[in-house]
Amino acid sequence: MDPTFETRWSQFSAKKQAYLAYARPMEQKVGSFLTYRPDVEAPQAGALQGLPFAVKDNIAVKNFPLTCGSRMLETLVSPYTATAVARLQAAGAVVIGKTNLDEFGMGSSTDLSALGKTNNPWDFSRVAGGSSGGSAAAAAAGLVSFALGTDTGGSVRQPASFCGVYGLKPTYGTVSRYGMTAYASSLEVMGIASKSLALTEKVYGVMKGRDPHDQTSLDPAPGVARAVKTIAVLDGLTDLEPAVQRAYEATLDHLKALGYRLLPVHLGTLDYAVPAYYTIATAEASANLARFNGIRYGLRPEYAENPEDLIRKSRTAGFGDEVKIRIMLGTYVLRSGFQDQYYTKAQKVRTAIRNDLQKVFDQADLLMTPTFPTRAFVHGDRSMTPYQQKLADKFTVTANLAGIPALSFPAGLEEGLPVGMQFMAPAFEEGRLFEAAAKFATRVAAPDCPGTSLDWSK
């Protein structure tokens, strides 16, 4: 599929009417975009020439809205473009829209967007996952060749697994964060969702590299060329949804059949990953979101007695409940006198997780886990409490805490819904992720979502 995939998508400008005839009704059903401007010409030069892509609406693109899925920023138009987006544009790709997300990236269903509803292209009654649900859905529905998301604790990989596409979370710092609305600065990185693994790798190659606007960015160290031989897997992994458990077992069999040695490991720190993640993420969020208070940015109340009243009214009306909970939690864990108990301790857990993973990578080339314990759930699903939902992030947040790269890859369908598995690699070893996922695809190809098609490009 891959060489044709790019060739077909490069027809985007030439076959605009045919594309629109396909895409508009599809988008009506999926609702992946908050801003959709497909009526643009794509440049006909560069490594990504002519390829249309979507950008999650918490990433800045000049003259596009930058709503972050929030009432707060409903009217904000960005005066600048994120570095990674600018690099893709310079390589010939063209932005055709801004995708829906859980407000400020906080959620795993995209149902927490204040500005739109996104459905899973595989089953419109189900969520696309989140927070980059719009990006994964747009990629799966064949509305774009690839889409950018942001991954703070799994926000690219989990919706990718729900929608049956690849989802890459690169090594922290390899892709500039300049232009990415900050939620948890020390954890997050821009990522890619696409039906094509080859294109994902190519896009990553264009985006990565040091950016003078981001002092935490760096040029990835050249990976040590070595073929993946040993893949670590979690010893005695249970408590997955049965369908995911089946897909997981099947994946193990496929990997064995491909000749990989599977090494069962015990990750003692895994149970602490989620609490540590939410402590650090909410602490950073409480500061990062402070600028949205109705004075310079955000909803301005009609009347306020004084600045304090203005801020209170703005944030009360402008933020959704999940955002408020996380800001309050972050404020709580940073209180003076309580930092040792929460924030500092979470940082220690983070270090322990990093060390634990280092030990795994001393013995294995990759670590493989399910991306998420369930497949896409239905809108408004109440079978998990918010607490359980957060616990379900444990496989994904681990990579964010450790700053290492991870790739969610389609691992087949279960009862008509895609299931994703995830490879994690040591920092800067994205190459191993692509290599193993490509091999896996020779046995289990990325599925085509029913009703989606690239036929318009013929």
Added chain:
Amino acid sequence: MYQTFVGLEIHIHLNTATKVFCGCKAHFGDEPNTNVCPVCMGYPGVLPVLNQHALELAYTVSLALGCQLSHRTLFDRKNYFYPDMPKNYQITQFHEPVGQNGSIEFALADGTTKKVRIHDVHLEEDAGKMIHAGDMTLVDYNRAGYSLLEVVTEPDLASGEETEAFLQAFQRVVRYLGVSDGNMEEGSMKCDTNVSINKAGAGLGTKVEIKNLNSSRFVKKAIEHEQKRQAAVLEAGNKVSQETRLWNENRDVTETMRTKEGGLDYRYFPEPDLPPFVPDASFLKRIQDAQVELPLARKQRLVREFGLSREQADFVTDARFTADFFEQAVRASAASGGSAMANWLMGDVQKELNHFNLTLEACPLTAGRLASLQSLLDAGRIHTKIAKQLLVSIFEEDKDPETLLQEKGLESIATEQQLAPIVESVFSAHPNVVAAVKAGDARQKGFLVGQVMKATGGRAAPDLVNALLAKFLA
């Protein structure tokens, strides 16, 4: 019987061409919101990029104040809401500032010196500025993101007067280092003042912080007001409450701004957007090279080396340029001492600067010109009155003293051979006066001197005139 403890948190704007975390111009007085960009406006998604020059200046000050320099300096976020702060957190330094545990020595009014300990020196960003217009408040973000250096002292100052002297000394230090204008009136230097009083020997009292002090004189007045206010509270058997107060310059009093109960928890945590800064050898070398002889040391050396009086040394060392000017001039005019040069600077030079409304930096008088003026005096080629006349000419015509001397023909008539015939002709023109003086009327002697001066266009060397008169009258 009460002892006063004053500690300061001094903020200075560093002289950097651009802001501390973005490339915007750091310049006062421009149209509001013209020196701004997404970064200093805090747009969603922007990131700070640390200005290396600001960091160099911060380390330069730290070293000058004898601080231990951080080998791995970190930034932190200080969280609080304020309408002119775009991000609603300030990037500052809390856990690992640029410098810690320094000290600064300064001179008190009586000429003795005192040492104040420095707790830490840290780099941070300034906020924007609110402009209140009727029932509206506008925000100008030009200042948002200016490089701000905060120097925190220990509570080692004991009075308003001492604190005022300290602030002036501190201002001289930052100006000598060239890191800041240090101008309190223009806002490039600010100072929050912590005051506590207690029974002598009982240690620190309850700390009260005073804000809104934009001159060292106000700092002095506010401390003196607080001393009285807090003493009255203690006398009445009450406790001083820990609070932040604002100086009201119209009423000369401090007023409650917020009490400790309403105090802020800044929830400091490490800034994830800025990696630690580790100074390397070449950075540290630049910091070393940027060090200068500090004002107090220089003053003490000038007293020692040139025998200046305290008053002269104070004047000469107030600005580094004046001190440099002074030393250059003294060294260029080999014959004369420093005292004469200091007197020039304090007296006639200052008078002409005032008259022409010029600064020493930007006036026609150079150290070389002052030195050659003094050399003409020392060589007896001109006398004092002519020298003063030449100084004015330098300011008016921007020429060297020697050139002016030639052009104007002002060289002294200083030999008996030249002057004797002139004295003789004055004597023969005024025989009655000569007779009267000879008869003992000393008052009329001045008339004769005046006539000689008149006849020579003022060029006669006064000593010689007196000597010749005495000789001819004898």
